[in-house]
């Protein structure tokens with residue numbers, strides 16, 4: 001014998017009901033089945049609403065009755081095209097509902113007993129409807145009203161089942177009935193006076209559990225709309241997946257602490273009889289689902305993570321606590337008298353911390369203060385302290401011997417992600433570990449803990465991109481083009497965008513293809529607001545992309561790091577400012593364990609910094625760095641041929657996106673000085689920008705121009721000078737290269753003319769080249785060469801850094 005229970009969504013529409021019929025059809029026909037059915041979709045809520053509106057003299061109850069009727073008749077029309085005569089029996093129940101609500105409306109009385117009668121109609125109708133459909137498949141089936149089998153007391157709304165009587169009735173019924181399929185309404189039962197009663201929260205699960213236990217069923221199958229009990233709430237953790245095997249106790253812990261798929265407290269009868277429970281998805285029946293039993297199986301050390309939001313912490317404390325006799329007993333007597341469920345408990349010599357539902361706080365606070373009023377008056381204790389807006393996040397597992405490791409990982413993960421932990425506690429059974437955190441952190445906490453305990457890289461990344469100029473735009477284009485891989489597979493999402501004018505955010509992720517429209521519709525850009533909003537959104541694995549040339553933006557990194565937000569930057573200002581600031585940023589990022597990647601600071605997308613780091617980390621020593629690090633200057637001198645003016649060539653470089661937003665930063669040598677300085681610092685040398693020797697080739701007057709346009713004007717006044725530089729080199733068979741060098745603690749940049757014997761002579765277009773002469777690469781130095789400027793390659797470099805951060 002099998003017992004199958006189908007929840008409201010499984011019978012919520014004609015398609016779902018057909019799906020359920022298929023599941024039964026595909027069931028092994030030799031199995032006898034008791035099939036328990038919930039009410040269609042949200043019918044129970046609507047029934048309650050009808051009763052309450054009628055009681056409050058609100059005629060709108062008629063509207064809800066009509067809604068219920070329409071919903072059911074639509075299903076009947078779709079499932080039984082030739083209309084069936086059983087429709088009259090359903091109409092009879094709906095007429096009863098109308099008459100019953102009319103009388104509530106007139107007498108203005110709604111007892112719990114009446115409400116149970118109203119609520120019972122949902123399951124009575126749905127099960128009958130379902131019975132008629134299953135009959136069409138040719139199965140020998142009977143319908144049985146559970147009121148005749150499950151006996152309860154008269155606690156309407158949440159009646160207590162008389163297990164012994166109910167078991168007897170169920171066993172008797174199934175012993176005389178031979179039909180292989182029996183359809184029964186869930187949730188409802190009857191009192192000894194034959195009044196309708198209901199079984200409270202999780203009622204249909206409970207009906208199914210009682211029937212399964214009475215019949216010693218081989219399995220209880222709970223069919224729902226998700227593929228089993230998940231490792232975490234899938235609406236919050238996209239990576240959550242179904243747990244294949246759970247022990248009974250774990251399932252109870254998970255559901256008590258927030259998982260809502262089934263309500264195991266009501267499954268107690270089957271757990272007592274050690275009947276396995278299978279949670280399956282009606283809409284994806286081939287998936288394995290979750291099996292709950294106590295059979296040994298392979299499992300992760302952590303089985304699932306759940307959260308209870310809107311919790312209140314109550315602290316009773318005082319140095320006199322230790323001397324108060326039976327204080328724990330007195331406290332728990334108060335809690336039990338007030339029927340308060342304690343979901344978190346932690347104690348020390350001088351204090352007790354209790355986690356309870358927010359709604360219960362006022363009642364219990366006063367009761368505890370009254371109980372301990374004498375001790376409070378004598379100042380042995382403080383009055384109860386209340387902290388609200390908290391969540392309890394619990395990691396559940398059964399590997400007790402690993403629990404200390406689990407708790408350490410939990411603590412490290414939460415603190416690393418800047419999540420304030422109010423308290424941590426083991427559950428008494430040592431099968432779970434709970435942390436009290438702020439409500440505002442619960443989504444982030446759930447995601448980062450899920451990542452730690454269940455996920456293998458890559459981890460999802462939430463991006464905030466500052467600077468949608470040439471580079472930023474290309475980056476969004478790359479993300480949009482590689483959407484399937486980046487967004488769908490790696491789950492790299494852009495959550496915020498800004499340029500110097502506007503900023504735009506979307507919590508569900510921005511459609512990067514429409515970035516322009518979105519940005520135009522955004523709010524006025526204020527840097528501190530942009531940063532504040534990132535903090536406020538509090539997303540896990542947040543990364544700030546700096547694709548600006550702004551000093552102000554570069555100054556925000558430390559504020560991001562301390563909140564657990566990583567930075568990927570192509571803006572060189574931060575790492576080429578004072579050494580103290582550079583060192584500090586590195587230190588803070590390391591301390592908060594957040595990514596701080598700056599590959600594109602030197603050589604755009606070329607792996608110049610990562611190669612240097614790899615050499616140093618593997619123990620190599622740098623003897624010499626020699627490089628051409630300016631893509632724009634290299635392009636300019638490669639393209640400044642006779643017949644072309646120097647200023648035209650610079651304009652061309654700017655147009656192609658090789659120069660800085662202000663080309664003077666390149667031509668004055670500052671850009672290359674910044675780059676070599678960053679390499680020097682990555683080598684561990686504490687150099688300042690002012691210590692780099694330079695021989696500028698750009699006339700002072702051009703550097704000092706008021707703006708970029710007047711710079712170009714000045715430049716054209718120096719055409720002869722630039723022409724002379726070119727001709728002198730050409731006449732000697734040489735080429736002009738703007739070179740950077742670092743050797744023996746000294747760095748310098750200068751324009752040099754080099755001959756064909758030099759490895760940098762054949763350097764095309766906007767290419768960069770870097771030569772590392774190291775202890776290991778001494779005779780044959782390591783050379784990296786390739787396109788070293790332009791939005792395309794820079795955006796690619798940023799994207800590689802993002803993917804690196806996700807690993």
Ligand SMILES: NC(=O)C1=CN([C@@H]2O[C@H](COP(=O)(O)OP(=O)(O)OC[C@H]3O[C@@H](n4cnc5c(N)ncnc54)[C@H](O)[C@@H]3O)[C@@H](O)[C@H]2O)C=CC1
Nearest residue numbers: 467468469470471499500548549550570571661789790794
């Ligand atoms: N173009 C290239 O080949 C490479 C550029 N880079 C760096 O990339 C950065 C961006 O370069 P481009 O895209 O060429 O410049 P761009 O001028 O085209 O874009 C800069 C963007 O930053 C925004 N911005 C400036 N100040 C801002 C502020 N305070 N707040 C918000 N947004 C602000 C601007 O509105 C603009 O959208 C620069 O730091 C540059 O050094 C790095 C490697 C190569």
Ligand SMILES: N[C@@H](CC=O)C(=O)O
Nearest residue numbers: 630631632659660789
């Ligand atoms: N302007 C730079 C590109 C960015 O670093 C260059 O010309 O190399």
